[in-house]
Amino acid sequence: MHHEGLFPYSDYAEVAVSPDSNEAQIYTKVGNEWELKQTLAEHDKLITAISWAPQTNRIVTCSQDRNAYVWTPVGDAWKPALVLLRINRAATSVKWSPREDKFAVGSGARTIAVCSFDEENNWWVSKHIKKPLRTTVLNIDWHPNNVLLAAGAADAKAYVFSAFIKGVDQKPEPTVWGDRLPFGTICGEFSSPNGGWVHDVAFSPSGDVLAFVGHDSSISIIYPSGPGTPPTAHISIRLPSLPLLSLTFTSEAQIIAAGHDCQPLVFSGSSSGWTLTHSLDDPSATGTRALTPSHTGSRVSSGGPGRLNNEAFQLFKAADSRGQSKTAIGSPTSAGMTPVGQDGLLLTVHQNSITLVEPYEWSSTGDVAKVSTAGKDGRLVVWPVVGKGLSGRMAGLSV
Numbered sequence: 001m002h003h004e005g006l007f008p009y010s011d012y013a014e015v016a017v018s019p020d021s022n023e024a025q026i027y028t029k030v031g032n033e034w035e036l037k038q039t040l041a042e043h044d045k046l047i048t049a050i051s052w053a054p055q056t057n058r059i060v061t062c063s064q065d066r067n068a069y070v071w072t073p074v075g076d077a078w079k080p081a082l083v084l085l086r087i088n089r090a091a092t093s094v095k096w097s098p099r100e101d102k103f104a105v106g107s108g109a110r111t112i113a114v115c116s117f118d119e120e121n122n123w124w125v126s127k128h129i130k131k132p133l134r135t136t137v138l139n140i141d142w143h144p145n146n147v148l149l150a151a152g153a154a155d156a157k158a159y160v161f162s163a164f165i166k167g168v169d170q171k172p173e174p175t176v177w178g179d180r181l182p183f184g185t186i187c188g189e190f191s192s193p194n195g196g197w198v199h200d201v202a203f204s205p206s207g208d209v210l211a212f213v214g215h216d217s218s219i220s221i222i223y224p225s226g227p228g229t230p231p232t233a234h235i236s237i238r239l240p241s242l243p244l245l246s247l248t249f250t251s252e253a254q255i256i257a258a259g260h261d262c263q264p265l266v267f268s269g270s271s272s273g274w275t276l277t278h279s280l281d282d283p284s285a286t287g288t289r290a291l292t293p294s295h296t297g298s299r300v301s302s303g304g305p306g307r308l309n310n311e312a313f314q315l316f317k318a319a320d321s322r323g324q325s326k327t328a329i330g331s332p333t334s335a336g337m338t339p340v341g342q343d344g345l346l347l348t349v350h351q352n353s354i355t356l357v358e359p360y361e362w363s364s365t366g367d368v369a370k371v372s373t374a375g376k377d378g379r380l381v382v383w384p385v386v387g388k389g390l391s392g393r394m395a396g397l398s399v
Helices: 313-324 389-394
Strands: 003-009 014-018 023-030 031-040 046-051 058-063 070-076 077-083 091-096 102-107 112-118 121-129 139-140 147-154 155-161 184-190 200-204 210-214 220-225 234-237 244-251 254-259 266-271 273-279 354-362 368-377 380-386
Touching: 003 210, 014 031, 023 046, 023 058, 023 121, 031 077, 031 273, 046 070, 058 091, 077 147, 091 139, 102 139, 112 147, 112 234, 147 210, 184 210, 184 220, 210 254, 210 368, 220 254, 244 368, 266 389
Parallel strands: 003 046, 046 091, 139 200, 200 244, 244 354
Antiparallel strands: 003 014, 014 023, 023 031, 046 058, 058 070, 070 077, 091 102, 102 112, 112 121, 139 147, 147 155, 155 184, 200 210, 210 220, 220 234, 244 254, 254 266, 266 273, 354 368, 368 380
């Protein structure tokens, strides 16, 4: 499960995924099992991203075929509507705006297509943000005001643009990002600390803070001070782990991020500083913890994604990186922070890179109470993020 649309609809009973193919699949939860309900087949090439609008119940998919489709339920089927993206390279990411009246598509064409519905012609049209983009747009996120749009690109920069569309958006209230926001206005441009391309970007719940993760194993948090002025704080944390691929705010003071180390990490802080506090997973566990419902995979002693080859490979890596002659079982690998079990498998729930972290459930205070993660191992996991201590963090874990 590489490309996912983790916007569960109908009381978290449905999910849309694409298992590295040109088809999107909708699964429905029946008891403790997930059953395939629909297959959305319209793209010619690999689907790269899915976004499900929970209020309007519309799905948008984009693909390497340079197209996007908006899927609307009609009876027992889903009807596709073509989007006029007007791009000449693969679409890489897509996301509905908070009000679900438009969406944005990142692409390899050094372009962001902001799409809205043209009622007169009954199709979806796009406006392009191009400058100062110089390379592939890898990911995007919307500001809560439905107008500002953040983007992470392969030029090692994160951007904030205005995606205001006349006739669709109302004039937004002034924010720390600016008050005059015609379409395409650059409201911020920030670099990763060591030149790593930006895998993901996220606004805080208020929209007043921007965070992004880079391929240089860093996470950066930006506190803007106003248009045309340096930020109040630009905090960057270099990690001993492998690069992070996705992140989300659970509150103004907490971020959950995950990536190639196969476990969701929790960061806490403020404009005074941020720190890595703990992992939602328990890397010291044996891998036999109870999962609800029971997981579909099992720990095996040979082959398969997630297996770190064999003992000889581990000895080579330890000798190459640290000059050690033997790697201790249950200790982190030389490639990251995730420990390995006696069978050579990771001591984490995910057995391969986590590619997506999304809010799943909110508490009465408005903070995120649970997040979902999906990875290249085909697992979709729901994690509780409230509560202190290991028991509080692991309670209610489900796969």
